[in-house]
Amino acid sequence: MSTPKVWFxxxxxxxxxxxxxxAALKRGDRVVATARNPQVLDEVIGTYGDAALVLPLDxxxxxxxxxxxxxxxxxxxxxxxxLSNAGYGYMGAIEELQPEQIKASFDTNVFGTLSVLQAALPxxxxxxxxxxxxxxxxxxxxxxxxxxxxxxxxxxxEAMSEALAAEVASFGIKVTIIEPGHFSTGFRAxxxxxxxxxxxxxxxxxxxxxxxxxxxxxxxxxxxxxxxAVDAVDPPLRLVLGSTTIPKFxxxxxxxxxxxxxxxxxxxxxxGHQSV
Numbered sequence: 001m002s003t004p005k006v007w008f009x010x011x012x013x014x015x016x017x018x019x020x021x022x023a024a025l026k027r028g029d030r031v032v033a034t035a036r037n038p039q040v041l042d043e044v045i046g047t048y049g050d051a052a053l054v055l056p057l058d059x060x061x062x063x064x065x066x067x068x069x070x071x072x073x074x075x076x077x078x079x080x081x082x083l084s085n086a087g088y089g090y091m092g093a094i095e096e097l098q099p100e101q102i103k104a105s106f107d108t109n110v111f112g113t114l115s116v117l118q119a120a121l122p123x124x125x126x127x128x129x130x131x132x133x134x135x136x137x138x139x140x141x142x143x144x145x146x147x148x149x150x151x152x153x154x155x156x157x158e159a160m161s162e163a164l165a166a167e168v169a170s171f172g173i174k175v176t177i178i179e180p181g182h183f184s185t186g187f188r189a190x191x192x193x194x195x196x197x198x199x200x201x202x203x204x205x206x207x208x209x210x211x212x213x214x215x216x217x218x219x220x221x222x223x224x225x226x227x228x229a230v231d232a233v234d235p236p237l238r239l240v241l242g243s244t245t246i247p248k249f250x251x252x253x254x255x256x257x258x259x260x261x262x263x264x265x266x267x268x269x270x271x272g273h274q275s276v
Contacts, residue, residue, distance in 0.1 A: 004051075005230065006076045007031045008069060010059055010116060011086030013040045015185040016135065016219060020083065023223035025051055032072035034086075059086045059112030060104075069119040079123055081230050083133040084116040089150040089191035093200040101194060102149045109153035110160070117164060121173070128172040131230050134161040135178045138245055142252050145203050150191075165237055176235050180222070181242030182215045217242045 007024050011017040013035035021033045021041075025048040033041055034057035041054045053075050057068045073079055090097075090105040113134060124130030139147050140154030158177055165175035196204070222241045229235045240246050260267070 005029045005080040006078055007081040007083060008034070008072050008079050008120065009083045009085060010034050010057060010112070012054075013037055015085075015187060016180065016183075016222065017083075017085040019185075019219045020085070020223060020226055021052075023220075023227075024081075027227065030076055032075070034068060057086075059084075059115060060107045062111075062115045065112070065115040066119040069116070069123070073123050078127060079120060079130060081131050081133065082116065082120045082124070083135070084113045085133075085135045086112055087135065087153070089187060090193075091146055091148045091150050091191050092194040093146050093197065093203070094148065096194040096197050096200065097148050098194050101192065105149045106153055106156075109150075110156045113157055114160065117160075121168065124173045125168070125171045130172070131174045131176065131235065132161075132164070132168075133176050133178055133226070133230070135180070136161070137179065138181045138242075138248065140177070140179060141249055144207060146200065146207055148194075162237065174235050175237065176229050177238045178226070179238055179240045179245065181217065181240070181245030181248075182211065183217045183219045183222070183242065185219050215244045217244075 005024070007021075007029055009017055009021050009024075009031060012021045012031075012033035017033075017035075018041075021031050022044065024031050025044065028051075030051045030053075031048075032053045032055060033044060034055045035041060036056065036058050038054045038056045041052075044052050045054055053072065055068050055071065057064055059065055069079075069082075087109040088105070090101050117132065117134075120130070120132065124132070134157050136157050137150075137154045139151040140158045143151045143155065161175055161177045168175065225239065225241055229239050240249065
């Protein structure tokens, strides 16, 4: 029987974070589950006892992130999987977005993730092992209208994680970007929106109409995919979750390739000619 893994999970109180926390514990792993409101995880402690360590954490508090990860490491003696999941949606047309809310969104989704990575990396390097999972989204590949700041933050997480993967591979550390499509996690109900400008209502309504009930998957079904990635000798850099997501990704990349090819002559001419 393999040795149980030790997980560190942010945003564990609800949504995917809660699903993956409970699934990891159920399979016999140990989990440090963090959340801004840790009391909602009392049931997890009651069910799994010493296998679960629940700690309060707001990832926008950088000092607290470092202290909490150090506490987690001291408690279990190692960290095998660091899952940076905390985040939320702030969506609206670009013209509608408000600076304070934009900053708050980046502070959680991007800089919160960065703090988790920077706090965990010295521990993982010293171990010579570990697997970092960052949670992106379909919105980390496709910048859809009225996706606003949310898609920008997830594009940033994708770029940061891809760079990280190349930086730490020689240390025995693996990185996987989780790219969920549409799931019934309650995410949409928690999305924050700026005051609407009427001119964008037709676009907003078209986007909402494009979400079909049959596109939304069962969050519980994602756990098996996550486990396959963390148990793999050679895990993927990107792991898409959901059967409707990859066709959308293929279509967007085909459109990008077509755009680059159409304008390739112009792009090449921009190289210019320099005399040696």
